[in-house]
Amino acid sequence: MSNLNTATPIEVIEIESGEENKTIDTCVGVWNALSELGADRKSLMINLGGGVVTDLGGFVACTFKRGIKYINVPTSLLAMVDASVGGKTGVDLGALKNQIGVINSGDMVLIDTAFLDTLPQNHLKSGFAEMLKHGLIYNLKYWNKLIDLSKLTMNDLDELIYESVIIKKDIVTKDPLETNERKHLNFGHTLGHAIESYFLSEDNKEELLHGEAIAIGMILECYLSAELLKFPKEDLEHINLVIKKMFRTVDIKPSDYDPIIELLKYDKKNEHGNINFVLLEAIGKPKIDCIVDNELIFKAFEYYKNNLELENN
Amino acid sequence: MSNLNTATPIEVIEIESGEENKTIDTCVGVWNALSELGADRKSLMINLGGGVVTDLGGFVACTFKRGIKYINVPTSLLAMVDASVGGKTGVDLGALKNQIGVINSGDMVLIDTAFLDTLPQNHLKSGFAEMLKHGLIYNLKYWNKLIDLSKLTMNDLDELIYESVIIKKDIVTKDPLETNERKHLNFGHTLGHAIESYFLSEDNKEELLHGEAIAIGMILECYLSAELLKFPKEDLEHINLVIKKMFRTVDIKPSDYDPIIELLKYDKKNEHGNINFVLLEAIGKPKIDCIVDNELIFKAFEYYKNNLELENN
Numbered sequence: 203m204s205n206l207n208t209a210t211p212i213e214v215i216e217i218e219s220g221e222e223n224k225t226i227d228t229c230v231g232v233w234n235a236l237s238e239l240g241a242d243r244k245s246l247m248i249n250l251g252g253g254v255v256t257d258l259g260g261f262v263a264c265t266f267k268r269g270i271k272y273i274n275v276p277t278s279l280l281a282m283v284d285a286s287v288g289g290k291t292g293v294d295l296g297a298l299k300n301q302i303g304v305i306n307s308g309d310m311v312l313i314d315t316a317f318l319d320t321l322p323q324n325h326l327k328s329g330f331a332e333m334l335k336h337g338l339i340y341n342l343k344y345w346n347k348l349i350d351l352s353k354l355t356m357n358d359l360d361e362l363i364y365e366s367v368i369i370k371k372d373i374v375t376k377d378p379l380e381t382n383e384r385k386h387l388n389f390g391h392t393l394g395h396a397i398e399s400y401f402l403s404e405d406n407k408e409e410l411l412h413g414e415a416i417a418i419g420m421i422l423e424c425y426l427s428a429e430l431l432k433f434p435k436e437d438l439e440h441i442n443l444v445i446k447k448m449f450r451t452v453d454i455k456p457s458d459y460d461p462i463i464e465l466l467k468y469d470k471k472n473e474h475g476n477i478n479f480v481l482l483e484a485i486g487k488p489k490i491d492c493i494v495d496n497e498l499i500f501k502a503f504e505y506y507k508n509n510l511e512l513e514n515n
Numbered sequence: 516m517s518n519l520n521t522a523t524p525i526e527v528i529e530i531e532s533g534e535e536n537k538t539i540d541t542c543v544g545v546w547n548a549l550s551e552l553g554a555d556r557k558s559l560m561i562n563l564g565g566g567v568v569t570d571l572g573g574f575v576a577c578t579f580k581r582g583i584k585y586i587n588v589p590t591s592l593l594a595m596v597d598a599s600v601g602g603k604t605g606v607d608l609g610a611l612k613n614q615i616g617v618i619n620s621g622d623m624v625l626i627d628t629a630f631l632d633t634l635p636q637n638h639l640k641s642g643f644a645e646m647l648k649h650g651l652i653y654n655l656k657y658w659n660k661l662i663d664l665s666k667l668t669m670n671d672l673d674e675l676i677y678e679s680v681i682i683k684k685d686i687v688t689k690d691p692l693e694t695n696e697r698k699h700l701n702f703g704h705t706l707g708h709a710i711e712s713y714f715l716s717e718d719n720k721e722e723l724l725h726g727e728a729i730a731i732g733m734i735l736e737c738y739l740s741a742e743l744l745k746f747p748k749e750d751l752e753h754i755n756l757v758i759k760k761m762f763r764t765v766d767i768k769p770s771d772y773d774p775i776i777e778l779l780k781y782d783k784k785n786e787h788g789n790i791n792f793v794l795l796e797a798i799g800k801p802k803i804d805c806i807v808d809n810e811l812i813f814k815a816f817e818y819y820k821n822n823l824e825l826e827n828n
Binding site: 230234265298 | 550555582605609613786787
């Protein structure tokens with residue numbers, strides 16, 4: 203901050219990193235800090251950090267004195283391609299992801315990929331999962347570019363990030379309030395979020411990054427797509443292979459299935475008690491409001507698990 | 516609720532009454548209750564109660580799963596003429612009034628003055644203070660109707676409430692985001708809110724209802740108007756008399772002045788460290804963004820206090 207040449211007073215408010223701090227309690231801390239530092243309605247908040255900072259910071263800004271301006275400067279790949287575009291702000295409520303928030307786009311998003319130089323490999327991959335999702339729901343061509351990893355350099359990544367942001371922006375602009383197309387962005391997230399919440403709330407489970415959970419969710423939901431929407435089986439196998447090559451395979455036990463499915467009832471896309479999935483008819487051709495019965499979800503977990511056993515043999 | 520004939524499941528969530536419960540903690544309780552009761556994005560919240568319920572309930576609805584629909588059914592006079600019109604939702608942050616919130620108008624306001632039959636006298640008066648404010652900032656004719664109390668019946672009140680709602684709606688429609696005219700509604704509230712916050716946070720002070728604090732604020736700010744904007748002294752005397760006839764005169768000690776003024780720095784109208792008052796050039800002619808120095812605020816308190824001594828002699 204010290205390099206900014208301005209007469210405007212700048213104050214820094216820091217928060218603890220990690221999804222477990224994306225809470226209302228952290229918001230109360232930031233709201234109090236803003237009050238104490240004399241922030242007023244003309245103040246500008248600059249959210250510099252990963253998705254937790256941009257999601258939580260956006261919510262704090264939108265609700266402080268009923269709303270002040272804010273800018274997002276995402277420093278993680280995930281926040282660059284996902285969290286900082288489209289105006290979804292919010293925090294978790296207990297184990298329930300993003301249960302509290304508002305939709306508000308903020309005044310600017312400033313993406314500088316130089317921040318990625320210091321990002322750990324697993325966090326880079328976590329962001330890459332959302333880019334893969336953009337390929338699957340929007341465009342076979344973009345998907346094919348992404349998986350041609352052999353040629354991937356930092357320079358290519360710049361361009362791929364730009365394309366990802368454009369895809370998300372295009373979808374969000376068509377349907378800002380998520381009544382239709384915007385739901386496509388939830389592909390992989392119905393089960394992915396539930397898995398993420400479950401692993402976050404269970405003390406004896408390893409920590410899963412958001413993108414790691416979404417990667418599993420995408421395999422599961424491609425399986426459901428193949429069973430329900432004639433999504434090509436060879437595409438399912440191919441996607442399963444690509445994702446498992448990039449992400450460690452996570453041990454989800456049969457005893458975990460029920461509590462994960464239990465969490466689906468808190469999914470924000472649900473209506474009138476039904477759990478609504480976004481599935482794929484083909485790569486680039488999503489279908490919203492698909493109802494899936496629990497039996498088939500068990501099978502999807504088994505599909506993910508069987509492959510785990512195969513790999514381990 | 517039992518009289519509503521509907522197949523839609525209805526669940527009741529109750530909160531404790533009183534401004535001291537208009538907190539983020541209460542919101543967390545209601546958000547959790549909504550999650551547990553299976554509320555989804557198609558759910559409708561009906562905020563039935565006074566200003567605390569409509570302010571807090573509106574905020575909870577606007578932020579639950581990033582926003583569900585809500586209706587306000589105000590049961591207090593204050594909520595009817597003020598809190599339920601104009602979309603200001605929110606809760607207090609510690610002693611700071613309405614520091615956290617959003618602007619969102621909800622989907623309907625249903626006003627039934629039958630609820631007033633069970634409202635205690637001091638709460639009726641508290642709401643009446645906001646109606647008096649509408650007269651002072653908007654219309655001498657409406658002010659004169661209001662103070663002609665000798666003829667006031669419940670039937671008249673219905674009509675006066677309707678007029679008050681129309682005045683507020685007119686102001687809010689012109690300037691929903693409070694950049695100009697909407698600030699007029701803050702007349703009496705800059706000092707009124709600070710007094711209310713101060714009395715709320717001090718254990719040894721009596722409890723002040725919102726309207727009781729605003730009534731004091733209006734006398735103080737009429738005094739400032741007379742000093743700074745040539746607001747007619749005879750109108751000041753007249754308003755002072757009308758308000759003191761209706762509201763008990765509150766004992767504000769000289770040692771209270773400084774801590775009350777200290778709270779002004781959290782006023783939401785402040786910009787760049789300046790405290791912005793709304794004052795009156797005449798009844799029905801407000802002026803925004805008036806800067807007032809502390810010396811004059813002391814004098815205003817003395818004006819209010821001196822009259823207290825006169826009355827007691």
